[in-house]
Amino acid sequence: MAAEFDIVIAGAGAAGLSLAYHLTRNSRRNWRIALVDRAPKQRNDRTWCFWEVGQGLFEAVVFRQWDRVAFYSPTLQRQLCIAPYRYKMIRGADFYAYVEAHLAAQPNVTRCYGEIVAVEEEGDAGVVHLRSGEVIRGKWVFNSVLFAPPCRAEDARYHCLLQHFLGWVVEADQPVFDPTVATLMDFRIPQAGETRFVYVLPFDAHTALVEFTVFSGSLLPREVYAQGLTDYLGEQLGLQSYRVREEEYGVIPMTDAPLKQRLSQRVIQIGTAGGDTKASTGYTFQRIQRRTHAIACALEAGRSPHLSRSLWQRRHGLFDSVLLNVLDKRRQPGWRVFTDLFANNPPVRVLRFLDEDTSLLEDLRVMASVHLPTFLSATLDVLARKGAGALNFGENTSPADRGRVT
Secondary structure, three states: OOEEEEEEEEOOOHHHHHHHHHHHOOOOOOOOEEEEEOOOOOOOOOEEEEEEEOOOOOHHHEEEEEOEEEEEOOOOEEEEEOOOEEEEEEEHHHHHHHHHHHHHOOOOEEEEEOOEEEEEEEOOEEEEEEOOOOEEEEEEEEEOOOOOOOOOOOOOOOOEEEEEEEEEEEEEOOOOOOOOOEEEEEOOOOOOOOEEEEEEEEOOOOEEEEEEEEEEOOOOOHHHHHHHHHHHHHHOOOOOOEEEEEEEEEEEEEEOOOOOOEOOOOEEEOHHHHOOOOOOOOOOHHHHHHHHHHHHHHHHOOOOOOOOOOOOOOHHHHHHHHHHHHHHOOOOOHHHHHHHHHHHOOHHHHHHHHOOOOOHHHHHHHHHOOOHHHHHHHHHHHHHHHHHHHHHOOOOOOOOOOOOOO
16 A cells, blocks of 8 residues: 655655755645655765855855855956855755754654655656655655766767766864855866866865866766865965865766656656756756745645746756857867856856846857857857757756656
């Protein structure tokens, strides 16, 4: 006998917990909600960063925030005031604890633990299968579990890059960090034919999260990331004596392959599995908040949670594809692209563009700030690769065939 619910959320990471939070915050409906995950999340396993104006929904768990960021490349070294934005950092453990405390007070939320092996639609319900044999059914199932890589490199229509990184929380004996400035990108490291940079998020004068980040098609041996961090700390910060208090490693897909938000009538993908990671940058947290809030509002109003975007809204999908093409085909070094963006635009315009909040005029100004022949070649290549499908750039809501997701 399957357990029956109104809403089943498969996966309790950022997307699953955010949806559960939005569904239960100030709701007039008493849905029976099941939140399914392998095990309770208790470790500080990741960090989310984003920019935001004013006080956000999760302000209580913002660990650090900055209104100035630094950008460094071989040809540009600049500190940027990003007001009215603030660059914010949330630690995974703090977010999990905050949302879990909220959900624990909701009598209509049931926690289910076990390994999720499949999600499918059966009749008029979505179904989550656990390895234990347990079956959980819901009128709606929202899945954030990524069962397979989002892109296959052999599919020439799409770009399949990865953002992979190793970060250390470093405690130094000397006060070497400026706690008022976050280093957004520092390209003053060997690029090795890829796009490589370091970012530094200072907690105080002695402590910071320092992360070595790579955009490329394949992962590196673990020791390469560690050596990159060691070299940066020594060469750029002059640090020889320090302690590594925490470590985090991650891989984020950067792809314009269509990640379907709608697997079937009753099964909807969210989070990275549903295309909520921005293809050209890897930023995910705020995009998750926007979409899960919209889903909760639709359900609260009695509307379908199947959301779609207008062609105008989807234009940023084309912009993402073009930038991925420039990086993937190495038409121009990544450091040069980002240098042009920050050298030729106010920083707030760049952030608005990356947040997909710009007007047509702002879009045109951003486009005019990069090397036009390079980006024109990339645009033509993207359109040739995708053919008629280019008209659907950024759209990933079409339904898939019914059946098991494996």
